[in-house]
Amino acid sequence: MMGKTKHNEEFDKLLRSKYQLEEVKPAAHLWKNIQKQIQGGPVPVKSWYLSKVVLIGSSAAAVLGLILVLFYFVYLKPQRLSSTVVANSKPAVSSPHASELKQNKTSLTVSRQNTHSKAYTSSTTKKGGTIALKKGSHPIFAKTLLFITPMKEMKLVFPLAMAANATWYKTVPTVIKPVSVIPLAGQKHVKKATRQKQPKTKKYYAAKSKQQKAPKKQKLRKSVLHPWSIEAFIMPEFSSRFVTPNPNYTKGIFTPSYFNSREHYTFNYSYGLLVDYRFLHSLSVETGLSYYVYGVDFSTQGSYLEKTGNHSGFVYTSSGKSDLNIDKVDSLDSQSMLSSSSRFDYLSVPIILKYYPLKSLYINAGPTIDYFIGQSNSWDKHDHEGDFNVESGNIEGINRFNISFIFGVGYEKKIWKKLSFSINPAVRIHLRNLNPNSTVKVYPFNAGFRVYLRYEL
Amino acid sequence: MKAGNIQKIVKGCVQHKGWAQKELYDLYAPKMLGLCLRYTKNKSDAEDVFQEGFIKIFEKIHQLKKMETLEWWMKKIFINEALQLFKQRKNTNFAHDYISTHLPTHETDGILQRLGVEEITRLIQELPSGMQMIVNLYIIEGYPHREIAELLGISEGTTKSQLHDARKILQKKLIQNYQILSE
Known part of the structure; x- marks a missing residue:
């Protein structure tokens, strides 16, 4: 029996070696056929978010622009004494x-x-x-x-x-x-x-x-005569996430660093309409309704897996559910190539306090209450046939309400009679775990800049 | 080929650049066509799988996350295409008819060494379709029995017995083939 097994191994080895350098020259018409197909074929759908480089570049340009604007108005063009x-x-x-x-x-x-x-x-x-x-x-x-x-x-x-x-x-x-x-x-x-x-x-x-x-x-005092104003804003945001293991679901399968290192910075945004009430010459409060989109892109390139004999599993985070097809526990690093992207939609009610230490500069801070209204998730399922099938579905158990805290500094400039323009670099910290069912606790952290037009009523 | 060049080619493919697609094709086509021939019954089928596989690769190359796994990823796609063809034709032939219980197995290794890849490929193609898949997946690609069973929709025990039978058939064919060639 032993001899038989050994012979089989030798036979297999010999056969395998024959194919190590196996090459067959394809006929010329094959490439022409392929070329014809790919030129007229469907273009792969691009990700819903812009590329990271473009976003980082544009935000850097925006920050630089802001600095230049501030420099111009504050230093080069100081206000004349009346x-x-x-x-x-x-x-x-x-x-x-x-x-x-x-x-x-x-x-x-x-x-x-x-x-x-x-x-x-x-x-x-x-x-x-x-x-x-x-x-x-x-x-x-x-x-x-x-x-x-x-x-x-x-x-x-x-x-x-x-x-x-x-x-x-x-x-x-x-x-x-x-x-x-x-x-x-x-x-x-x-x-x-x-x-x-x-x-x-x-x-x-x-x-x-x-x-x-x-x-x-x-x-x-003159400005207090018009305390009410409305604001239309848009705020592009970059997202990162603070992740800690969820004790309810941590069974030694995943480590927090695993998620941190493999979740990409993504582009989020919010926009909406706010009402601003300036109750003191240097203080105002604003509230209203905004639409906030939080998205995350996630890809697995490896994992620490507990050697319990499980050879399959899934990643279940706020990013989406991704099935893991694990051939060998030790070779997961090179074998797994899954990715998923998720988008969560919220209706937000911010309550932001603004303090104006100077006429044109302000500091703003306050909470926003986010109500979860929808989601869209897709993930590549790298199935047993080696294919990448894109699957979609909903993630269960997402919190209905989230609370975030926003704070930042801004510059405001009157551009026409009662119309003012403002740019407001700000950060948003989620104070509540997005998905209590996830194996990790997820607290997104966004940084972006809010741009708005304010009209005094 | 340097890793940097591969990365450049893949990036070009993601951007649907014609030159990059041609480069990738030229680089991997011979290897992948050989693979397709092993998994199919004839050249025509192999070329179908080959074309479909490349089209799929160009469509999905943006999903590739690690450059170093490019070849493995491409192979997976071709294997999957071949499996699809296998399932479409319902060639789930796992027949045992060819099996002879007593074969001079020690002789076959020597014959195998002397035969060229084309000859061996032809012998593998002559195996019943199911066995052909198992031989390719287990012996050449190194898939475990459990995964092969899942891929083909059969039990793990069946894959093992089929592999055993496939070896016997191959060995028998090697001897027959050698005898023909000797004559």
Whole structure:
């Protein structure tokens, strides 16, 4: 019997070896037939999401665009102080020319001219001391500087803001004094202030900053007159997922890293209509209805399988159910090539609070309640015949309600009368496991940018 | 062929580039046609399977996840096509008629060594269809009995006994063939 088995093995081995280099040259007409078929044949259906490279590229471009827009509006085009501020500015000082300022050896002066023929000057003395608002400082930094005015030790407060301001004006602001007001284009050059050699007192600058704040308040009060607005938004989102094993289903079959490493970043999106109520000049709340699509693409390239004798199984995640055809436990890594894609649709009600530290910049955060309305899943079933059959179906047990938390920062710009445009980079964290029946707990994490148009009512 | 080139070809195929499809065809066609001949009864059937297999490959190549498994994946598709043809024709012939119980098995190895691939392929083609499949799947491809049983829709015991019989038939045919050639 043993001899017989051994002979069979030898026979098989010999036969197998004969076919190791087996090659038969095909006739020329075969390729022509194939070519004819594939040229007129059906084009494979592309995945519903865009390619990863395009998405990453477009989001990078969007972020870069946002930075450029912010840079332009915030740094290159700072808002001119209103005429009221100029009128209220005391004492009146003369407007020295840049050449004059440069001649002053006790101070370092930089003059800058923008497209509105408006000069911003900045001067500092070499003696340290208190910090004060100065026309020429950018509003952002001016605000920061005002905030830190009472603090005498500069080193302790907002070094970053100081450094940024200093970088822009090529100077380190230690003591800043009001020096000049440059007229608008077409106006005559009016002497408003004169440069004083001695630094002003803290009291003086506090009073001045109060004067400058007053018109801003008036302006903000004006905006409260139209507290209601509507927003139409769209938010492309990239998705990643936090996955932890589900103790109810973890039987040593799959490891969390298995899922993390093999689930692809995917493209999701949401869009909807929101109502915004600005109840304070710097605070607003928005809510409404949006449609949110969460999708995930999943492919198995290997797995850790418990050696229990099971030679088949399936992957059951929120991504979809994928059957595993396992020939040998040890060779699963090279044998399994399954993929699945899922799309879950939700109706979302966000309740987002927006805080405007500056007129055009805001921070927003708040929960969204997502109601599960549908799903579409497809997966390749790599069957025993070596074929990739695309199957589809529903995943059981998806949570009806999910809660996500969104937070981000945004820039808003009035583009036409009551119409504003905003771009709002934000992240969305799911606070609830999508599918309690899954072998793992899945908490998607999305990052994207919301773009909206807001119309004041 | 370098892995990078294969990757480039596959990428081209995914994008339906004609040059890439031709490259892939030129690269694997001889090997795959040989496989098709083993799994079918004649050249005409083999060419049908071959064409269908390549069309399927070009249609589904975007599903390929790992470049290093390309050949294995392609083979699977051709084998599947051959199995489909086998099932369509209901050639589930697992006859035992040919079996002779006493064969000088030790002689067959020597004969097998001397025979060319074409001759052996012809002998395999002459086997009953079911046995032909089992010989190919078990001996050449290395599939386990359990999987072959599932593929062919028969019991594992049947595949084992069929394989045993197939070996006997092949050995008998080898001797017959050798005798004819010697004469």
